[in-house]
Amino acid sequence: MIIIINMINRERKHSAKRDAILGVLKETDVHPGAQWIYNRLKPSVPGLSLGTVYRNLNLFREEGLAALVGTVNGEERFDGVTESHPHLVCRRCGAVEDIAVADPAVFEEELASVLASSLGEDENRIREAKIDFRRTLFYGLCTNCEKAGKETPGDEPPRDAP
């Protein structure tokens, strides 16, 4: 006899604020953190609170509607595009950019096979089975900082850089 105990039956209800937060995340390409989204939305959604942004971002992540790109300067940065793809983190200003690979799925496959071929065969099979997802961050200068020139001071490098 199988007893399914539905202890946590979390039915989602509709919410305008939730929609707004997800909307911003899907529209922008800055890979924002919670505070950025909050600032962006505050004017148009007066009653909004920062805690709500945090709560919903975590919901989105659990539901697979959003992905975490990584931590930059201690702040978690999100992506409305959930398909795994590579990112560039600017070592000067901390901006996060998409790296426009032709086909993200192909890119991920090739990543996986680079890993596979770098491992011994035994270890290879072991690892293959265990790995769920990859996160590839490249560190360098974003397009803006590139233009500004390497000498421009002012911004500190992200403290999360290697």
Place this chain on the structure above:
Amino acid sequence: MIIIINMINRERKHSAKRDAILGVLKETDVHPGAQWIYNRLKPSVPGLSLGTVYRNLNLFREEGLAALVGTVNGEERFDGVTESHPHLVCRRCGAVEDIAVADPAVFEEELASVLASSLGEDENRIREAKIDFRRTLFYGLCTNCEKAGKETPGDEPPRDAP
């Protein structure tokens, strides 16, 4: 005429605590955070304070004696091996393991060429010049959690996982 203004002439002085911290970091393979190092050292170095661990870890990073692997559950994890190489982050317990590739340098080269071949030629040249380093994190089950079986509950997945 060249004038070198040595505004910040930070001469490093010798310190037993500093040595101890770096020593632990070089000896272990757990890719520890500051607290772990502190706990490890506290018995043998009674006067040690957590702030000192933080301060020295940051020094090591600036000097290239240590590298930041990434953030797991909000905690920064360090590596005494500074040569760039791939890591596995356990999605159950948050452990960080080295992935034993045959030759890290070769692996990094291949990563770079996967990226290069996924970009258009123009974009390729642009990106090549800009990227300083890569950080590749793989998420899955660490060796211990693999053995323990997928059913074992108890640990939450790292909240920094994608």
Place this chain on the structure above:
DNA sequence: TTCCATGCAAATGATTTGCAAACAG
């Protein structure tokens, strides 16, 4: 009605920092 969603503020946790004392060169 009945839960879910939210605002608000307090709580948490990791990391940083200010300051005076201890210490290395």
Place this chain on the structure above:
DNA sequence: CTGTTTGCAAATCATTTGCATGGAA
């Protein structure tokens, strides 16, 4: 001596959480 390193505690900063209220089904 002089400047660096440290302990300690307070300060920061991002994120989470408790609780009472508002809102959706």
